[in-house]
Amino acid sequence: MNCDKTRELLVALLDGELRAQEEAACQAHLKGCPACAAEKKLLEASWQALDHLPAVTPSANWRADFWRRAREEEAAAIPWFAWPRLAPVLAGALGVWIVGIGSGMLLFSRSSAVVERQSSFALIAAPERATIDSAYISRMPRTR
8 A cells, every 4th residue: 555545544544434454454554654654643633632622512593593694695696587697598589589580581571472473373374363363462461
């Protein structure tokens, strides 16, 4: 086992969380490596110093204060419908609307040209129906 791996496992070693093989390999490395052994002693001393600190007891209102602050921070956050978040959605909707209107205009202008062309052929082929066809055509909007 190398020094890097041993340093990664030192906390688990001191907590007794290592498997027997890993613990034996760690202990063997610590016996032969003074730098890692010094790191282990420093870590043990730090934990002992922390054990001597007084226990912290939260106030009776701690939970209520925590949730009050959480609500305040949430209220101060930008809502989902605020302008910075809504702008890309509106831009996308506007783009879809423009494409839809443009496509409709393009399709409608082509279909009215076809109807005009067909009605002019109908006038040539059947002049007796000219009044009906011209009345139909006069109701159609002009795109030119």
